[in-house]
Amino acid sequence: MKTLLYLLFALYLCSVAGYLLRLVWNRPWLARLALGLVMSGVALQTGLLGWRWWQAGYLPVTNLFSTLFFFSWALALIYLYFELRYKIGATGLFVMLLNLVLLGGALPREAQISPLIPSLDTPLFTLHILFSFTGYAFFAMAFSIGVLYLVQSRLQTRHLPDKLLLRRINEESIFLGFGLFTLCMIAGSYWAYVAWGYWFSWNIKSVWSCLVWIFYAGMCHAKFVRRWQGGVYAWLSIAGFAVVLFTYLGIGLLLESNHPLE
Amino acid sequence: MPPTTDMTLPQRLWSWGCSLKLAIYVASLATLLIMGGSLTMHKHPQLFGPMDDMLMADWLAGAWQQAPQRVWWIPASALCLVIFAINTLCCLIDWLLKIGSRWRKTGEYLIHTGFILLVIAYGWNSFAGFRSGPHRLFPGERLELRPMPGYAIQLEEFTAELSDTGRPLDMINRLSLWRDEAPIKEREVRINQPLTHGGLVVLATSFGRSLTGFTFHLPGRGLLDLAPGSRLELDDGGSLTVLALLPNVRRTSADQVQPIGDQLGNPALQLRLQRADGSSWQGWYLLREPPPRELRAVNLHLRPMEPRFRDYSLLTINRDPGSGLAAAGALCMTFGVLLAFVSFYAKRARGDRPEV
Numbered sequence A: 001m002k003t004l005l006y007l008l009f010a011l012y013l014c015s016v017a018g019y020l021l022r023l024v025w026n027r028p029w030l031a032r033l034a035l036g037l038v039m040s041g042v043a044l045q046t047g048l049l050g051w052r053w054w055q056a057g058y059l060p061v062t063n064l065f066s067t068l069f070f071f072s073w074a075l076a077l078i079y080l081y082f083e084l085r086y087k088i089g090a091t092g093l094f095v096m097l098l099n100l101v102l103l104g105g106a107l108p109r110e111a112q113i114s115p116l117i118p119s120l121d122t123p124l125f126t127l128h129i130l131f132s133f134t135g136y137a138f139f140a141m142a143f144s145i146g147v148l149y150l151v152q153s154r155l156q157t158r159h160l161p162d163k164l165l166l167r168r169i170n171e172e173s174i175f176l177g178f179g180l181f182t183l184c185m186i187a188g189s190y191w192a193y194v195a196w197g198y199w200f201s202w203n204i205k206s207v208w209s210c211l212v213w214i215f216y217a218g219m220c221h222a223k224f225v226r227r228w229q230g231g232v233y234a235w236l237s238i239a240g241f242a243v244v245l246f247t248y249l250g251i252g253l254l255l256e257s258n259h260p261l262e
Numbered sequence B: 001m002p003p004t005t006d007m008t009l010p011q012r013l014w015s016w017g018c019s020l021k022l023a024i025y026v027a028s029l030a031t032l033l034i035m036g037g038s039l040t041m042h043k044h045p046q047l048f049g050p051m052d053d054m055l056m057a058d059w060l061a062g063a064w065q066q067a068p069q070r071v072w073w074i075p076a077s078a079l080c081l082v083i084f085a086i087n088t089l090c091c092l093i094d095w096l097l098k099i100g101s102r103w104r105k106t107g108e109y110l111i112h113t114g115f116i117l118l119v120i121a122y123g124w125n126s127f128a129g130f131r132s133g134p135h136r137l138f139p140g141e142r143l144e145l146r147p148m149p150g151y152a153i154q155l156e157e158f159t160a161e162l163s164d165t166g167r168p169l170d171m172i173n174r175l176s177l178w179r180d181e182a183p184i185k186e187r188e189v190r191i192n193q194p195l196t197h198g199g200l201v202v203l204a205t206s207f208g209r210s211l212t213g214f215t216f217h218l219p220g221r222g223l224l225d226l227a228p229g230s231r232l233e234l235d236d237g238g239s240l241t242v243l244a245l246l247p248n249v250r251r252t253s254a255d256q257v258q259p260i261g262d263q264l265g266n267p268a269l270q271l272r273l274q275r276a277d278g279s280s281w282q283g284w285y286l287l288r289e290p291p292p293r294e295l296r297a298v299n300l301h302l303r304p305m306e307p308r309f310r311d312y313s314l315l316t317i318n319r320d321p322g323s324g325l326a327a328a329g330a331l332c333m334t335f336g337v338l339l340a341f342v343s344f345y346a347k348r349a350r351g352d353r354p355e356v
């Protein structure tokens, strides 16, 4: 397993190198090579995820290793979707770099699958997690595009897509992420109801998940404010991702919570 | 349309009600308040800890008396969310009035409807219903639901499912719900599978074992089980009755027995010995000590062999009158999201953008 994980990391690392080389050495085949490496990485990661799921008998996303691994898989897949749909080329450099950070965070951790605790043994858990991390991955994509929008505003480089396309992709990521995160909140609330007898809990992780939801609901509307389109929206995408990171990692590392995934 | 000076007051109010900017401002304010408040929650767990165990209104009333400076942000953010919900409702009505030309946004407006229903449901449940438990029930026992006169819960059977290593896997409760002395519902309640009935929800929270008796060895008679209520007839015509059993006691200086907990530690039986000559003795037998002199005198050399336990279930019983409304809200949102996913691209293709 570890060897395959290192191979995966190497594939993504080479794709980042490919995108980087493409910036300095204008050869179209380099972009194709980088994309091919991302595709191979996604195929390998999908296989690994499927294998771990089959081995465990449940979607293995119960510890930091497995959530980072799943997050990274979702982000790579989402990048592929946008790349294939809009041909966003060099944005891959930043997105895959972020992906390397996620995967790099997972690598040194214990990959072992432990038996599922009984309260997590429900399809609601699978749905909650699936929607949560795919939502987060879209927010991570929006964050990357937000950063690149600001870079493009300064550099006006031909390597990056034009600002209008970046803005549209950012809005699309936020919208899709918000929709998926809404489904995550619904599955989580229903699960809380059958597990605890109330559908909203005041534990700190649930409170911050609601904040994430309200924040991105706000962002779904902020794009209609003409003065905010583009720059402000990009900054908001960056701020939103900070809220996501605090909810996902900060609470677990800095604070305590009685959320079942702590 | 933004409010302008040539509008009448109702027109201005309506346009404020439908204003997207207002939505963004109140939502941002609520977000900041809750962000700050959540850190206070973290710093004062003793104040905020019981929030989930009681109705919001009850908790807030108590917490406000204790430390208003730490909880003011909750009513303040609730107010923002209510304004936000009213704002959302205005947008929804505005859309409904123009549905003929804007039906393509059904998905988005189902999301808005869902949000309004959820806010109402949460508000409703903050003032009505109840949260209670955990209640300890032994198999066969019935519990009257005091906040719901005429209703009762009966635990028909209980099994704790354990793994080979003794790890709890599940708690299987066969429960029945009674109204006016007649059963109206029966369900197997397990982890993540509660009994629900019109806003009432009964959940398996935990379980435990309670000491019910002891197996003793009595020379000449072999093994016998004694528990409160047991009566042992003696050969000489006398009898021994078990009056009580305590799992953990200590002797006080006045040679009295004092209970010190529910866990098995230093167990004691309270006994009454009726002798054949009509005299009697009543006292405690602390099982970690030799039998009392009075028992030995009639050849009752009872030797404790092993404790006997009975499992009980711990049940949480809540009632959330708004849960049906919340479920409707969640359904609206789910369908809304799925529809909006489809219509998002259609809207894009048409270059559709509302005015702000």
Ligand code: HEM
Residues within 6 Å of the ligand: A175, A178, A217, A220, A221, B017, B018, B019, B020, B021, B023, B084, B087, B088, B089, B091, B105, B108, B111, B112, B115, B340, B344, B347, B352, B353, B354
């Ligand atoms: C928590 C509350 C709310 C949620 C979850 C929510 C969610 C959404 C979503 C997901 C969209 C679709 C965005 C898109 O097309 O990319 C949307 C659109 C919209 N929302 Fe909200 N919203 C909320 C509150 C409000 C409020 C308070 C208003 C009114 C002031 C409002 C007015 C609108 C309008 C006008 C649109 C655009 C619909 C269109 O395309 O014509 N929303 N909302």
